[in-house]
Amino acid sequence: MEDTTELAPAVRSILSAARSRAAEGRSGDVAVDPRDLRAAFDAAEADGRVPIIAEVKPTSPTTDGTREDDPVELAESMVAGGAAALSVLTEPEHFGGSVDTLERVREAVDVPVLRKDFIVAESQLDAVESDVVLLIARFVGDDLPDLLAAARDRGFQVLVEVHDREELATALDAGATLVGVNNRDLAELVVDLGTFESVAPHVPDDVTLIAESGIASTEDARRMRAAGADALLVGSAIMAGDVEANTRELTRAESGDGADIASDETDENGETDESSGDGESGTRDTRHTTDTPT
Ligand SMILES: O=P(O)(O)OC[C@@H](O)[C@@H](O)c1c[nH]c2ccccc12
Numbered sequence: 001m002e003d004t005t006e007l008a009p010a011v012r013s014i015l016s017a018a019r020s021r022a023a024e025g026r027s028g029d030v031a032v033d034p035r036d037l038r039a040a041f042d043a044a045e046a047d048g049r050v051p052i053i054a055e056v057k058p059t060s061p062t063t064d065g066t067r068e069d070d071p072v073e074l075a076e077s078m079v080a081g082g083a084a085a086l087s088v089l090t091e092p093e094h095f096g097g098s099v100d101t102l103e104r105v106r107e108a109v110d111v112p113v114l115r116k117d118f119i120v121a122e123s124q125l126d127a128v129e130s131d132v133v134l135l136i137a138r139f140v141g142d143d144l145p146d147l148l149a150a151a152r153d154r155g156f157q158v159l160v161e162v163h164d165r166e167e168l169a170t171a172l173d174a175g176a177t178l179v180g181v182n183n184r185d186l187a188e189l190v191v192d193l194g195t196f197e198s199v200a201p202h203v204p205d206d207v208t209l210i211a212e213s214g215i216a217s218t219e220d221a222r223r224m225r226a227a228g229a230d231a232l233l234v235g236s237a238i239m240a241g242d243v244e245a246n247t248r249e250l251t252r253a254e255s256g257d258g259a260d261i262a263s264d265e266t267d268e269n270g271e272t273d274e275s276s277g278d279g280e281s282g283t284r285d286t287r288h289t290t291d292t293p294t
Contacts, residue, residue, distance in 0.1 A: 052084055091116070
């Protein structure tokens, strides 16, 4: 188990709650017939939508208040707004999530659903079926290869979350093919979009790369895509207000229709400048940079 002393107190508390839930694992392994996450991203892309994983996140240690709406209705609104996939928190004590919510959401929609929780022991994998599970490199430490294998054995696709290059190397060594870079530092709970930008160039092109956390506007969405994100995981910015409209706006971040209420920094020519050579570099393919709108 990793040393957790430098983590934010809220995160330490989340982890100890996860460990006690691990002891309550159900008997029998789940067997999942998963909806393909990569195919869902490709379908969104083919349809001109930025692939968004919209997160049903009733509350969190960094959010004020709790959203009491029916999570299934929220999830359906996200799909109506064009979300390629959904993420559902199942952590009960700090995020207002539940396994039951995930089950109901997955039944109600046909897009892939990511189970967002703090999995630290194999028994937790059997709590509920989902299309994708999250493993956080920082929290699983040396158990990553075993947990990855245990999750794949059950049919899950696995999103491995990293926060820096060292964790990325661990994830790639373990054979991760879906990697998320969390812009939120779990030690201090501070968000910096520069985190994704510094890690992304080191991710091989055949790995599906997801930018997580802190994406608050279409400008942020374009920034993450320009840095090489295949998809974006967005919670708070979608959960605040009209969930369907918020999702739609993010999926259209690259459509060039100027519908950007969160930012007024649109290029006055309506163009995304790809050639000004501002010194950006990196090995990751930045194929998602917006084409000139017609
Ligand atoms: O609400 P945001 O800033 O859009 O972030 C969503 C998601 O990335 C965040 O909830 C998250 C990323 N990794 C996690 C691990 C556990 C719990 C939550 C998370």
